[in-house]
Amino acid sequence: MSSKEVRKSDIIIIGSGAVGNAAAYFLSSAGRSVTVLEKDTVGNGSSVRNGGQNKMNTRGEPELSLGMYGVTEIWPRLQKELDVDIEFRKTGGYRNALTDDEMENMQKFWPIAKKYGMHIEYMDGTELRKRVPQFSERIAGAAHCEEDTWSNPLKTTLGLYSKARALGAKYYDHEKAVSIETVKGRAKRVVTECGHIYEADKICITACFGSRALLNSVSLDVPFTHALCEIFVTEPVPRILDEIFIGSKGGYYGTQTIHGSIVMGGGSRIGAFQREGNHVEFTLTPDNVPSGIKGLTDLFPSLENIKIVRSWSGWHDRTPDDMCCIEAIDEIPGLYAACGFSGHGFGISAPVGKVLSELMLEQPLGADISKLKFNRFMPIDAFTGDDRKR
Amino acid sequence: MEYKVFDRTKPIGEFTAQPDDDLIICRCEEITKGEIRKAVYDGMYTINEIKRYLRAGMGLCQGLTCGRNVKDIVARELGISPAELEEATPRPPARPVTAKVYADCRGEED
Numbered sequence A: 001m002s003s004k005e006v007r008k009s010d011i012i013i014i015g016s017g018a019v020g021n022a023a024a025y026f027l028s029s030a031g032r033s034v035t036v037l038e039k040d041t042v043g044n045g046s047s048v049r050n051g052g053q054n055k056m057n058t059r060g061e062p063e064l065s066l067g068m069y070g071v072t073e074i075w076p077r078l079q080k081e082l083d084v085d086i087e088f089r090k091t092g093g094y095r096n097a098l099t100d101d102e103m104e105n106m107q108k109f110w111p112i113a114k115k116y117g118m119h120i121e122y123m124d125g126t127e128l129r130k131r132v133p134q135f136s137e138r139i140a141g142a143a144h145c146e147e148d149t150w151s152n153p154l155k156t157t158l159g160l161y162s163k164a165r166a167l168g169a170k171y172y173d174h175e176k177a178v179s180i181e182t183v184k185g186r187a188k189r190v191v192t193e194c195g196h197i198y199e200a201d202k203i204c205i206t207a208c209f210g211s212r213a214l215l216n217s218v219s220l221d222v223p224f225t226h227a228l229c230e231i232f233v234t235e236p237v238p239r240i241l242d243e244i245f246i247g248s249k250g251g252y253y254g255t256q257t258i259h260g261s262i263v264m265g266g267g268s269r270i271g272a273f274q275r276e277g278n279h280v281e282f283t284l285t286p287d288n289v290p291s292g293i294k295g296l297t298d299l300f301p302s303l304e305n306i307k308i309v310r311s312w313s314g315w316h317d318r319t320p321d322d323m324c325c326i327e328a329i330d331e332i333p334g335l336y337a338a339c340g341f342s343g344h345g346f347g348i349s350a351p352v353g354k355v356l357s358e359l360m361l362e363q364p365l366g367a368d369i370s371k372l373k374f375n376r377f378m379p380i381d382a383f384t385g386d387d388r389k390r
Numbered sequence B: 001m002e003y004k005v006f007d008r009t010k011p012i013g014e015f016t017a018q019p020d021d022d023l024i025i026c027r028c029e030e031i032t033k034g035e036i037r038k039a040v041y042d043g044m045y046t047i048n049e050i051k052r053y054l055r056a057g058m059g060l061c062q063g064l065t066c067g068r069n070v071k072d073i074v075a076r077e078l079g080i081s082p083a084e085l086e087e088a089t090p091r092p093p094a095r096p097v098t099a100k101v102y103a104d105c106r107g108e109e110d
Ligand SMILES: Cc1cc2nc3c(=O)[nH]c(=O)nc-3n(C[C@H](O)[C@H](O)[C@H](O)COP(=O)(O)OP(=O)(O)OC[C@H]3O[C@@H](n4cnc5c(N)ncnc54)[C@H](O)[C@@H]3O)c2cc1C
Pocket: A014, A015, A016, A017, A018, A019, A020, A037, A038, A039, A040, A041, A042, A043, A044, A045, A046, A047, A048, A049, A050, A051, A052, A053, A054, A055, A175, A176, A177, A178, A206, A207, A208, A209, A210, A211, A214, A229, A230, A231, A253, A265, A313, A314, A315, A316, A338, A339, A341, A342, A343, A344, A345, A346, A347, A348, A349
């Protein structure tokens, strides 16, 4: 492509993770011409590095409508429509507590969950171990959520890409978008690091932590940190449980895949404090893999001799309230964004992609996203020290 | 070196079956030559994509046995040299390690 040539399409999507690819798929299915720009290679970001879980039981209320749209409609639809088996399963999930206080804390979620049609059942440790005998004696109780789901992140991300591409979406690797340009106040052009220019009436940013710089290019900002998190997988072992499982305080999350391997990751207090320029493939946070593996043997004492076959890491785009941002940006018509998934975006990537397509096609929305606008982040009230509400 | 990805907007034609498509290439995950060739036509142009899409190289040996062959097959379908394809990203540990060994090396004082 010569530097003067302009590539035109109906819609440009920046970032080819599960979210961008899902939007590209739904828009291509609706007959729109779609261009996807990717700074790295297709789908090499967080979407192929995560645990595959949709932990409905830990989402903030503003994300629950999206979550339920995914569980009831969009994930089952992708399972049928894509050419690969994305292994979507309504597994249900256990959220495990170590103390009565943690148990009480989890119970506060019940009325909120009920409002969204979710089913949560609380049980003590004895009942939990009746169902899953391998769980540690130290677990005091658990909340079981029927709406927790799992899908294979690799097959979902690449399956969406494959299908969108088959429907005509044009994917460009190593095309880092550096700025968005407006014409008469409307989003119109994307300029890439190589100096290429792409033009469309609608531009959608789904670039994980890269979204911030792109929003900054049109004088908008959304606050998030850029945290590194690790995860590992074991050799396959005989079936222990079908449900996904998480620690009530977020110390671990895991799943036994249909292959029998256990995929498990955890929280990190150090991950958000990486040195500038650290590379995701080579930097391991010291608190994560070894402590995560210790967590695995604490959780399932009988698995002490299980073999760890692989570990890797990925970035989180973590907002101040740990919830995502998704909107058609009022200030700049034609500009759309979905980012700030705070470490749990894969589980809602399919419904977020669908809702983005609905926004761009000007269709009624399948989920309520009104509480996920990024202008919700406000300075605190200095006098009371509380968060201010818009 | 930065590897260039094969242009995804360029048509590469349709998948056509070959007599040796049943040949098992990744023995750990039992992935055949035909499945790998087919994945290329589904748009999987890098070795990481093939691995993620099919699980080729994700079993116990982590691709040590089949890595070379997978690369050759993909390169042939794309009409390029295997040297133009980047290896799958290596992931630690190099050989499977028992959980207990890992868990014991957190450097904690008990
Ligand atoms: C270890 C780990 C475990 C996780 N576990 C879970 C889990 O179990 N459940 C769950 O729901 N979530 C989980 N997550 C979070 C989840 O992976 C992410 O929230 C989700 O994948 C975000 O999808 P995305 O499409 O927004 O981002 P990504 O997949 O990161 O895609 C963004 C893409 O944009 C590209 N990009 C960035 N800047 C630019 C630019 N300027 N120009 C062009 N392209 C650009 C990037 O290269 C990338 O390919 C986990 C994350 C990690 C790291």
